[in-house]
Amino acid sequence: MAEIVIENLRKEFGDFTAVQSSSFRIEDGEFFMLLGPSGCGKTTTLRMIAGLELPSSGQIYIDGEEVARKPASERDIAFVFQMFALYPHMNVRRNMSYPLVCQGMPRARVRAKVAEVAAILGIEDILDKPVGGLSGGDRQRVALGRAIVREPKAFMMDEPLGALDAEFREHMAEELRALHDRMGATTVYVTHDQLEAMQMGDKIVVMNHGVIEQFGTPQDIYDKPATRFVADFIGSPPMNFLSFQGAIAPGDQAVRMQGVDLGVPRAQAGFQGEMLFGIRPEHVRFDDGGAWRGRVLASEYLGTTQIVTLDSAAGPIKLRAPSDQRVAPGETVGLNFDARTVTLFDGSSGRALVSELNAGVLDHG
Incomplete structure (x- = not known):
């Protein structure tokens, strides 16, 4: 897995500045949350780390290598989206196998890897089913499985539980955190849900209007907020x-x-x-x-x-x-x-x- 270091990262879209000179460090194996309201710059930050957006300025280091100008295909990052982004014409097994097949991995090794990850996620019984008929929770597990089989340096997750209902989202959050603990993978996770961030994260960056308001552990952010925005955004009431x-x-x-x-x-x-x-x-x-x-x-x-x-x-x-x-x-x-x-x-x-x-x-x- 990998340490990720962000230095003075900035992203401009014309006259609009989406991210303003952000700097933080994500430790190897950490579950790291980017938290804030809609439009705060958290997803843009995630997309720059993953290589889906090029920064206007700043540096991104993954496992010690500067990658800010490298395409996503050269960063060894796995991305999990909110809306699953599965291939509807493929069954579960083929969806999970696809990235390994594209890498030219031998068929026997592909089958073994898919079986191993399916067992971790508890989806062995649906491997041969079409993805179109699956529940939201099962489709999210398949999307996670397709990312996990690659064994990337880091996982990027953009509100992966946002499409699930509230009760099942809480259950999946527990599963996802437990999965992270077993794998020890570096994970960067975007959410607007402060309860999700506090429940799952080792560290949290709170963003607002493209600016990092505070960076720290969930307890530090809750107990000792650095700004009124953080104090008002975190906590219910x-x-x-x-x-x-x-x-x-x-x-x-x-x-x-x-x-x-x-x-x-x-x-x-x-x-x-x-x-x-x-x-x-x-x-x-x-x-x-x-x-x-x-x-x-x-x-x-x-x-x-x-x-x-x-x-x-x-x-x-x-x-x-x-x-x-x-x-x-x-x-x-x-x-x-x-x-x-x-x-x-x-x-x-x-x-x-x-x-x-x-x-x-x-x-x-």
Whole structure:
């Protein structure tokens, strides 16, 4: 398999810049997610890595070799598409065999490879069936099988589960991750589904408007978002944002909002102006003695938990609480926060100012 290194990758379509100077490293054997909303540049990035699009500038290294100007056929990459892209006039066995036949592999070896991969994917019983009559899940397994038999350096997957219904998509995501763990293959996977990315990925790049907003592990991205966009895009419900004008000095561990001091991680640099106090719903708790107050607007029952929506002096707050904790609409309650779970954002740029992971003011340049 292969390490993939991206340096200052850029793609322009006329006056439109789809990807802006992206740089990141995909480790050998890693399951790497490109995550973001439609039009953010994630699929264009994937297509440039695979050789289906030429970059306007920048470098792409696969297994140490610079390949940015090489055609896809010379990169030893296998691509899996959302809509399967199977040959309808061929049965499952011939679809899976096709790339090996094109390579001139001996027939006996082709049969053995197809049988081996079919056993891994659990599709031995459909090898001789036409692909047209298969379910969406089976067709996706066939598409995966056709990619796997080649034993490429890396797999590129463009929302391969997007055409499946929600319940089966979750099941296939588990299967795909388990398959990756068995094979140890380098995989680059595009999705707009943050739950899919968090469930499957070793590392995640979050993109927006062609820019990398954050790169890291699922836990880092969830717990310590680098920008307001990431905090809002990741999480269901997303992070709460309470807006206020204030100041924080080096060494401060609290900010004053609406006359109340609220704890934050220790600041390493100062800032003054509009700020956002960011806190995830599961890190807000009811506290009768809490100085911060909120008025209950509604609650959403989710089985073992509930999402309570409150109105506060600095804006709306969502709180995740046990479902047996009773609150009534219109009731005013005290709230508290764990300072270690707070992120402060610059209200203008949206960049993180202070968090436990990044305790300081980020470069605004």
